Amino acid sequence: MDYKKKFITLSLRKKALMFGKFKLKSGRISPYFFNSGLLSTGKDILKVGLFYAHLIVNSKINFDLLFGAAYKGIPIVIATSIALSHYYNINIPYSFNRKEKKTHGEKGLFIGKNVKNKKVIILDDVITSGISINHACEIIEKQGGYISSIFVLLDRKEKINKNLYINTYNKKYNINSIITMKDIILYLIERKELKKNIPDLIKYLQKYSIFENKNILI
Structure with a gap:
């Protein structure tokens, strides 16, 4: 959990993670937004690479190539490759x-x-609808590669629509994430100045999350 807290702290400090009202590509109005593009200094991207490297090594997944999904996955894959080495x-x-x-x-x-x-x-960086991830999987498999796993900074854990769930990709490709919204909410509980954001996050996730138990903190 410590590395999760460190990543959330970094994201808040750099304003990569923000709270408010944000319109997503899906058209949904989200009470939070994550923009990994703001983690854009040498120190930031080195830390991001280390977070990924830590998660990859501890996953013990067998692989022999890292692939960065354009565009935001490009600096991530380079930083992770350097951190692993x-x-x-x-x-x-x-x-x-x-x-x-x-x-x-x-x-x-x-x-x-x-x-x-x-x-x-x-x-x-983020998986929401899974469109960009699915595209990356398709082009890799079309070129004769095999998907060992998918790693993202943030898995929003949301339904695509009422009939299709993003964990369809999770079952097929094994999605791993540095954090989920569950981790963010647990983090906010410990931060008095940020706790005010929790009700809106819970309400949003009760409507859109993949969690069958709507008390997502269980």
Whole structure:
């Protein structure tokens, strides 16, 4: 839990994690918003890489390539690769995709190591609807790679709609996250100046979360 608290503290200090009213791509009005792009200094991205490296090593998942989903996954995958090498002596190649396939030179879809026949861990910042993650999975599998797992900073743990749940991806691809909204709420309980945000978060998650037990803190 300590590394979770450290990550939430960093995110709040850098205003990467904010509370208020935010319209999401899905059209939902969320009482919180996370923007990993604000973790943009050398120290910040090094810490992010270490958080991922810690989680990956402790997961004991078998893999031989890290993949960063464009665009926010690109600095993440580089930082994580460096952290694994420098702090854990695990030298793993990385790759990331282009949004548009290159039409000259090698005409490649990827930058870095080819994913073919590789056991791949996908790194991204947030999973909400799963659209960008699903796209990354599709292009990796189409190029002959195998998905070992998916790692994100924040898993919002939300339904896509009333009939389709994001944990469909979790069952298929094994999603791991540094934090979930459950971790954020537990963190806020200990912070008097931030506790006022909890009721709106609980109300939102009772409506949209994948948790079958609506008391999500159990």
